Structure formats: structure tokens, C-alpha cells
Amino acid sequence: MTASAAQDLVTAKRTTLTIATSQAIVGAAAPVAISLGGLAGHYLLGADKTLATLPVTGFNIGVALGALPAAMLMRAVGRRNGFVSGAMVTALGGAIAALGLFQTSFILFATGLLVIGLGGAFVQQYRFAAADASPKLFKPKAISWVLGGGVFAAIIGPQAVIHTKDMFAPVEFAGAFVAVIGLGLLGAAILSTLKIKDHVETDPANIPTGPERSLGAIIAQPRFVVAFVCGVTTYALMSFLMTGAPLAMVGCGFSTEEATLGISWHVMAMFAPSFVTGNLIARFGKETIVATGLLILIACGLVALSGIALWQFWLALILLGVGWNFGFIGATAMLTETYTPAEKNKVQGVHDFALFGTVAFASLMSGATLNLFGGQVELGWAALNWILLPVAAVCLVVLAIFVLHDRRAASEAAHHP
Known part of the structure; x- marks a missing residue:
């Protein structure tokens, strides 16, 4: 390794560590919003609790709406x-x-969560910034470091809720959102030290070439369709259950602290497998990992339907997180095979808009489904999981049909070159 390359690596590690620390701090606002959004909405509403999860929907809409403006702002003023x-x-x-x-x-509170979601759109860009600022061989580790920050966010956010939610009693939950102010300001202070510059690859193999296809031609590919359906559905199902889980747990007699810890386990389960998911994809293939994720989501639904003990809620949420990780990351890896580097911006923009739009709708429907049975939370929680099972199963069948067709086509091509 040359002296210049060694210095590049040191700089990349320093940059990535700063971004990972920010992921742990600023990213902790998301578990706060998710774990308390529905509970606080329930607290603020009157007799009709159908829209209790609307604030969480607002958070997801904020992430979706903020994606393009965040990218445009960073292009104009720089990533730091x-x-x-x-x-x-x-x-x-x-x-x-x-x-x-x-x-x-209620409206002002939901607006606040939408704005937190807008801030979350910037957090979504952290891992890409770390990768872009790193030499090719360090890129996977850079992404892993930032995702590791997500694991710490899953601890910091719920702990902030537990220790601050009653700070301004009798106003419930206000302390936790005052804590979000502190998380944002601390994150801003850390990020202000960032010295970041995209690493320019000199390998010709990494330079985008070739004409761009139309968006319609890209979307029409069977692999794109399957990857899109599996990825979006996996994320939507995760949001559907995760949003309703804190309300269901509290409705079944558990404390806010226990519900918040359940979300903490869930978010850790979402991020922690990322350290090995890439290796598993390399060994077993993208389609196999997506299928595994869908099967784990089905297992989540079955565990949730087996009873309403605390361990069943928590285990279901852990399985929900791991299933999301395998299903979504595997589907994203499939998706990246359907477009060239020159086409990535328009494809990713359309994909993320559809993704977070669907996720926002799923989070809103979570609250409506929980209240289908006149406030009988146990029946509402069961309904959420009965909806998950056939949807995940349909995705599994679609994926299986695609894999069989793909293998048949490959076999025919091998015999008739």
C-alpha cells in the first residue's frame, strides 16, 4: 500500500467513525418516534382511536418527502x-x-413527527456518504460501521424514552421529545467536525459507461418487478406490525417501558444482522436470502398469533426485524442488478418514493386495523398478523416462480448457445 493509499484509508476510517457516531445519536430519534408515536396519538385523541398511528405515518411520510430535498441540499451545500x-x-x-x-x-404533534421524518431522510444518506468517501476495499466495512451505529441508536432511543418520558408529568411523553431536541443538537455538533470528500476511483471498471435506458424499460424487467415487490412488501409488512405493536402491548396490559423495550429489541434485530447479511448473500445467493426473510416474517406472524405473553410480543418483534433485514437487503441487492450506474439516480428515486409511500400507508392502516374490533386490542393484533401471513406467502410464491423460470431460461441458454 502506498503512502497516499494509507492516508486515504486513515481519512476514510475517521470520516466513517464520525458518521457512525452520528447515526447512533441522530438515528436514535426514529425509535423514539416509532415507539411513542402511536401511544401519544392514542393519548391525544378522543373516543375514536382509529387515527392513533397517524403520527407514525407522518414520520414515514417525512422520510419519503425529505429524500429528494435532502439530496438536492447536499449537492448544493456539501454533505457536511x-x-x-x-x-x-x-x-x-x-x-x-x-x-x-x-x-x-394531535395535529401539531403529528406535524412534529413529520418534521422528525424529514430529518430522518438525511440519516438515510449516512451509509452512502461513508461508502462514497472510502476506497473500494473499505466500502463494505464503512457501510457496516454506519449500520453498527444503527444498533446503538436502537439502544439510545428507547433508553431516552424510559428515562425522560415522565420528565414533564402530567404531560405524558413530552420529555422524550424534548430529548429528541438534544439528540439532534448533539448530532449537529458531531457532524460539524466532519471533513468529507467523495473518493474518486481510478479503476476504469468503476467508471459508468453505456447509454441510459428509459425508466419504463428498466421497470419492465422481471427481476426488477420481483425485487421491487419483495422489497417494498417486506418493508411495508414490517412497518404494519411495528407501528401497531406498542399500542397492542400497552392495550394488553404491559407498561410503556416494556413496549419501548420491545421496539428496542426489534430495531436491534433490524440492524445487527447487517454485519453478516452481505456474506450470506455472497454464499447462498440473493434470492435465497429474500426467501429466508419472508419465511422469518411468516414465523413472526405465527409467534404473534400463538399468544399475548410479553415474550411472544418480543420474540415476534425480533423475528420481524431479522425478517426485514434479510428480505429487504436481499431484494435491494437483486434490484441493483437491474440498472447501470448511469441509471441509478432515477431508478432509486422512483423506488424510494414508492417504498416510503407504501410504508406510510401501511403504518396508517396499522392503527385502523387495531381498532376494527371496537377497541378489543387482542383481536386487532391478531388481525394484523393474519394479514401479514398471506401477503408474505404470496411474495414467496412470486419469488419461487421467478427463480424457477430464471433457472429454466439459464439451462436452455446453456444447451442452446
Whole structure:
């Protein structure tokens, strides 16, 4: 390794560590919003609790709406200034949400979570920034380091809830969203030290070449369709159950702390497998990992339907996180095979818009489904899981048909070159 390459690696590691630390701090706002959004919505609403999960829907809509503006802002002012701005937006969202709770305003609280979601759109870019600032051989580790920050976020967020939610009693949950202000400001301070510059590859193999196809031609590919359906459905099902789980747990007699810890286990299960998912994909193939993820989601539904003990809620949420990790990352890996580097921006933009739009709808329907049976939470929780089972099974069948067709086509091509 040359002296220049060694210095590049040191710089990349320093940059990635800063971004991973920010992921742990600013990213912790998401578990706060997810674990308390539905509970606080339930607290603020009157007799009709159908829209209790609307604030969580607002958070997901914020992530979706913020994706393109975040990219445009960072292109205009640079990633460091863009990320600092995103952390400040997260802090602003925490302030608006806390004010909504103090004023007993459901709309203001939901708006606060939407703004936290806008800040979360910047967090979604962290792993890409770390990868872009790293030499080719360090890119996978850079992504893993940032995802490791996500595991810490899964601990920091719920612990912030447990220790601060009653800070302003009798106003429930307000303290946790005041804590989000602190998380955003601390993250902004850390990100302000960031010295980041995209690493320029000199290998001709990494330079985008070839004409761009139309978006319609790309979307029409069977592999794109299957990857898109499996990825979006996996994410939507995860949101569908995750959003309703805290409400279901509290409705079944468990404490807010126990519900929050359940979300903590879930978010850790979402991120922790990422350290090995890439290796598993390399060894067993993308389609196999997607199928495994869908089977784990089905197992989650079966565990949830087996009873309402605390361990069943927690185990179901852990399986939900792992199933999402395998299914979504595997499907994303499949998707990357359907477009060239020159086509990635338009494909990823359309994909993420459809993805987070569907996720937002799923989170809204979670609250409506929980309230289908006149407030009988046990029946509502069962309904969520009965919906998950056939949807995951259909995706599994679609994937199996595609794999069989793909293998048959490959076999015919081998025999008739």
C-alpha cells in the first residue's frame, strides 16, 4: 500500500467513525418516534382511536418527502452542511412534537413527527456518504460501521424514552421529545467536525459507461418487478406490525417501558444482522436470502398469533426485524442488478418514493386495523398478523416462480448457445 493509499484509508476510517457516531445519536430519534408515536396519538385523541398511528405515518411520510430535498441540499451545500442541517431539522421536529403534547394538539404533534421524518431522510444518506468517501476495499466495512451505529441508536432511543418520558408529568411523553431536541443538537455538533470528500476511483471498471435506458424499460424487467415487490412488501409488512405493536402491548396490559423495550429489541434485530447479511448473500445467493426473510416474517406472524405473553410480543418483534433485514437487503441487492450506474439516480428515486409511500400507508392502516374490533386490542393484533401471513406467502410464491423460470431460461441458454 502506498503512502497516499494509507492516508486515504486513515481519512476514510475517521470520516466513517464520525458518521457512525452520528447515526447512533441522530438515528436514535426514529425509535423514539416509532415507539411513542402511536401511544401519544392514542393519548391525544378522543373516543375514536382509529387515527392513533397517524403520527407514525407522518414520520414515514417525512422520510419519503425529505429524500429528494435532502439530496438536492447536499449537492448544493456539501454533505457536511447538509447533514448538520438535517440534524437541526430533527431537533426542530422534537420541539414541535413536544409543543403539540404540551398544548394537547394531535395535529401539531403529528406535524412534529413529520418534521422528525424529514430529518430522518438525511440519516438515510449516512451509509452512502461513508461508502462514497472510502476506497473500494473499505466500502463494505464503512457501510457496516454506519449500520453498527444503527444498533446503538436502537439502544439510545428507547433508553431516552424510559428515562425522560415522565420528565414533564402530567404531560405524558413530552420529555422524550424534548430529548429528541438534544439528540439532534448533539448530532449537529458531531457532524460539524466532519471533513468529507467523495473518493474518486481510478479503476476504469468503476467508471459508468453505456447509454441510459428509459425508466419504463428498466421497470419492465422481471427481476426488477420481483425485487421491487419483495422489497417494498417486506418493508411495508414490517412497518404494519411495528407501528401497531406498542399500542397492542400497552392495550394488553404491559407498561410503556416494556413496549419501548420491545421496539428496542426489534430495531436491534433490524440492524445487527447487517454485519453478516452481505456474506450470506455472497454464499447462498440473493434470492435465497429474500426467501429466508419472508419465511422469518411468516414465523413472526405465527409467534404473534400463538399468544399475548410479553415474550411472544418480543420474540415476534425480533423475528420481524431479522425478517426485514434479510428480505429487504436481499431484494435491494437483486434490484441493483437491474440498472447501470448511469441509471441509478432515477431508478432509486422512483423506488424510494414508492417504498416510503407504501410504508406510510401501511403504518396508517396499522392503527385502523387495531381498532376494527371496537377497541378489543387482542383481536386487532391478531388481525394484523393474519394479514401479514398471506401477503408474505404470496411474495414467496412470486419469488419461487421467478427463480424457477430464471433457472429454466439459464439451462436452455446453456444447451442452446
